[in-house]
Amino acid sequence: MAVRMDLLRNTELFSDLVGDIYSAALDRDKWHHVVQRLHRETSGAKVFLIGYDAATGTDLGQISSGYDPFLLKQYEDHYAHLNPYMDGWLNEPVGVAQAGDAFCSREKLLRSEFYLDFLRVDEDAASGAGLPLFRDEGRFIGFGGHIPSRFAERWEADFVTLLSLLSPHLTQAFEINRALGGKALKEYAQSQALNTQDEFQTEVIVIDAARRVLYTSHSAQRRLCLGNIVYVDDRSRLYFVDDRLAGALKLAARSLIKGAALFPVRIDNLNLLAAESFAIQILPYKGDAATASALGAVCKVDEPCLMITIQPQPSDHRILERLVNRYGLTPAEAEVAVAIDTENSLSDIARERDVSVWTVRSQVKAIFNKFDVSRQTGIVRIVEQERRHL
Numbered sequence: 001m002a003v004r005m006d007l008l009r010n011t012e013l014f015s016d017l018v019g020d021i022y023s024a025a026l027d028r029d030k031w032h033h034v035v036q037r038l039h040r041e042t043s044g045a046k047v048f049l050i051g052y053d054a055a056t057g058t059d060l061g062q063i064s065s066g067y068d069p070f071l072l073k074q075y076e077d078h079y080a081h082l083n084p085y086m087d088g089w090l091n092e093p094v095g096v097a098q099a100g101d102a103f104c105s106r107e108k109l110l111r112s113e114f115y116l117d118f119l120r121v122d123e124d125a126a127s128g129a130g131l132p133l134f135r136d137e138g139r140f141i142g143f144g145g146h147i148p149s150r151f152a153e154r155w156e157a158d159f160v161t162l163l164s165l166l167s168p169h170l171t172q173a174f175e176i177n178r179a180l181g182g183k184a185l186k187e188y189a190q191s192q193a194l195n196t197q198d199e200f201q202t203e204v205i206v207i208d209a210a211r212r213v214l215y216t217s218h219s220a221q222r223r224l225c226l227g228n229i230v231y232v233d234d235r236s237r238l239y240f241v242d243d244r245l246a247g248a249l250k251l252a253a254r255s256l257i258k259g260a261a262l263f264p265v266r267i268d269n270l271n272l273l274a275a276e277s278f279a280i281q282i283l284p285y286k287g288d289a290a291t292a293s294a295l296g297a298v299c300k301v302d303e304p305c306l307m308i309t310i311q312p313q314p315s316d317h318r319i320l321e322r323l324v325n326r327y328g329l330t331p332a333e334a335e336v337a338v339a340i341d342t343e344n345s346l347s348d349i350a351r352e353r354d355v356s357v358w359t360v361r362s363q364v365k366a367i368f369n370k371f372d373v374s375r376q377t378g379i380v381r382i383v384e385q386e387r388r389h390l
Helices: 002-005 009-028 028-041 069-077 087-091 106-109 113-119 149-178 185-194 218-226 243-257 291-297 314-328 332-339 346-353 357-371 376-388
Strands: 046-053 060-066 126-134 138-149 202-209 214-216 230-232 238-240 264-271 278-285 304-312
Touching: 002 009, 002 028, 009 028, 009 149, 028 046, 028 060, 028 138, 046 113, 046 126, 046 149, 060 069, 069 113, 087 126, 113 149, 113 230, 126 149, 138 230, 149 278, 214 218, 218 230, 238 346, 243 278, 243 304, 314 332, 314 376, 332 346, 332 357, 332 376, 346 357, 357 376
Parallel strands: none
Antiparallel strands: 046 060, 046 138, 126 138, 202 214, 202 304, 230 238, 264 278, 278 304
16 A cells, blocks of 8 residues: 555655645645545545534534545435444544544444445445544544555555554644634734734744744744744844754754755743743744735745744643642642643653652553543643643
8 A cells, every 4th residue: 555655654755744734734725635635645545534623713524535526415414423433533532543443343334324325335435544633622623534445454554553643743733723713824924913912822933944034923023022932143043042942943944954854843841030831833834825925924935944833821830720620630640740741751750859750650640540541642632631721
């Protein structure tokens, strides 16, 4: 199957696909291209993206590629409410890609009207995989696809692996779009031009490979003037105060110059002087003519650039209190959960808290039980979910 030969083995091809995903984060109309590309580059897997985000007014509906258009119309009119996979989509772990059998047993599927009169008609696509991305208050988003039965043995495992690799990028892309209020970047830039007072907007900066600033939102301009997290020199080149961020930006810019594979970076930064916390992301970005015009950027259309987003985060005090009250964590367990969310290792957490790593591991096990998860990624997901409610 082409998945293993190309997307799973060719870093540059995979990186380019990830770039398309982040382009869609900045313009949701481009999700159609992502879905079509996956259909094409997986040798014909039928691919779909479904969901909505009430907070931003985003309704994706069902974006798909590879399905028979006539059968899709029948699905919308009749078979959608008969879909036996839906129980799995509503109950399987978020952020975990799984084969179709995890969402609905094969025995149950093959007996269903959904299969007999819909899937079987369309190349007998009884196999596949799914990836629930979000399932929280006001938001449900899922990504997946179906595979013709005659190819299932060769394709399904590769398709699950591909979705697993794409999972963090898809999740981050939808979080970026939520941070921009569900707007395309050009719409966000236009709204910024009209609203200069909101201190809690996501701050956006676009730079070229030489780190020259091409665009800043109004909130980012205020940040540059403060100089407490990011600043520019006399040649309009961007720098971070934090060493980790400075190193990540330098590496990203170097990769951009060399045309090497470039993957997004997220680092949580605490400004100790101002007692503020931020989620900072460095993303590959390629603008189109409409966006470049809206931004007033001086870069060439389709020239690779970097986008930096700086998003203020709720104070740790508020999230700690919420985790204790909502999930019954002890104060110490809540602090460990938040520390895991900021990408600290268990040994780092133990050192910061002046306890043994065995104590931290015991606390993590208690968090697993109270969060009803089995992995640290589950802890991160729930902490981020609770942050969004603050």
